[in-house]
Amino acid sequence: MKTNLLRQFLLLCCLVVLQLVSSRVWAQTASMSLDHLKAIKAIKIGNLEKDTYFKSGDFILDRYEERPAYVFNYSDGIPRKIYLYKVFTAADTKELGLLAIYENGKTKETKPFVIPGASADRKAWDAYIDDLKYVGEKEPGLMSALGFVLSREMALLMGGGTKEEGGEKKKEEYNFCFPADAVVTLADRQTKAIQAVKAGDEVMAYDAQTRQLVPARVREVTIHEKSNLAIAGVWITPVQEVSASLSLTQPVLLEATANHPVQTATGAKKLGDLRSGDVLYRFDGATRSVAAWKVTAAQSNVRTVDKVYNLVTERGSYLVNDVVVLDK
Known part of the structure; x- marks a missing residue:
């Protein structure tokens, strides 16, 4: 009782x-x-x-x-x-x-x-x-x-x-997206601004199990509009050059809202949580595979925009500035 x-x-x-x-x-x-x-x-x-x-x-x-x-x-x-x-x-x-x-x-x-x-x-x-x-x-x-x-x-x-x-x-912290001019790599290795990508397009994606690039169809394009959305950024350079204390390649800037997930050597991380030394993966045109690139600098607010975009793909990933990013 x-x-x-x-x-x-x-x-x-x-x-x-x-x-x-x-x-x-x-x-x-x-x-x-x-x-x-x-x-x-x-x-x-x-x-x-x-x-x-x-x-x-x-x-x-x-x-x-x-x-x-x-x-x-x-x-x-x-x-x-x-x-x-x-x-x-x-x-x-x-x-x-x-x-x-x-x-x-x-x-x-x-x-x-x-x-x-x-x-x-x-x-x-x-x-x-x-x-x-x-x-x-x-x-x-x-x-x-x-x-x-x-x-x-x-x-x-x-x-x-x-x-x-x-x-x-x-x-707005839950709007994980990219600015309109973010460059997406298509399945045929051509590129297109994310604002021009449509549902049904085929983009390049990443299979984390095989560590290979694979084609993936875009299921959905999500768009969020709000004044002064903060865009964070990280600058990356090839791991080999960093370890050799060389700087032969111009650093590549990856921009997105701070909470957008990216693929790193230790798993998925929010872009805003990345620090110097974190390893990302980027498409290498010479080898037609991905190569390790290391974060050398990070900035919480590179610029502000009023509209941001995200792709939902069959593989759960795609490439922005040839860098592997996740869509969830």
Whole structure:
């Protein structure tokens, strides 16, 4: 009897806190439908520790406030973790809600909870409540862990503890794109400004497993318009020349919004996180393959523009200024 009352109390706490959080964080958002909720629940995250920002289908997932997982060590010896992601629509970067991933440290089993925003459809809220009741009650420790995380986030919001003004990250941070004059390498090795690329065009892409260049069809071209969008830049030179202390090749500038992901020797990184010494890959016309180029300088704001572009390809990558970049 006491156990059932405790579970009902925890469920009530989760619902009250979520209503407060959603009213403060998601006042200006897209409305989450039941179909949205089901699609977000079905997203598979390959590495919860490393995959903090990525695009999956029609959605963008971004680790909430860039925080690591909440970790709980219970008396039963089983560690439990809660990972939080903000969820945005990929088309217009409107915020939909939160995705909370619970992980059992012993079984490594994960359970997703999609938390709708304040303007969500009632059916989406009903589905979330059902998950709390029917999934949460079957996993010891889940409800208390989730309840603590949501309560703490609410306390931080009430106290102004988030890093961005008004408790939210600025929407433009989620527009990962290139300026209109960014040069895209086509499959036939010709080039075209990204603003001229159309859905159906074939561009050059990169297969990270084989480390080979491959053709890929453009599925979609996304465009975002906003005054004074900051464009970051990195200057790169061939690794061989850098290691030999030579400077025979003119440095190449790669420009994009600071959060656009690029392929590096250690995996995907946001352009704004690149530092001197990071290794990128660039098409070498002489060998018709990719070569390692090293970052020699970085600048957070090279210029500002009012319109930016991104390509969505079959391979998840393409080349800008012959440098391998990712589309998610």
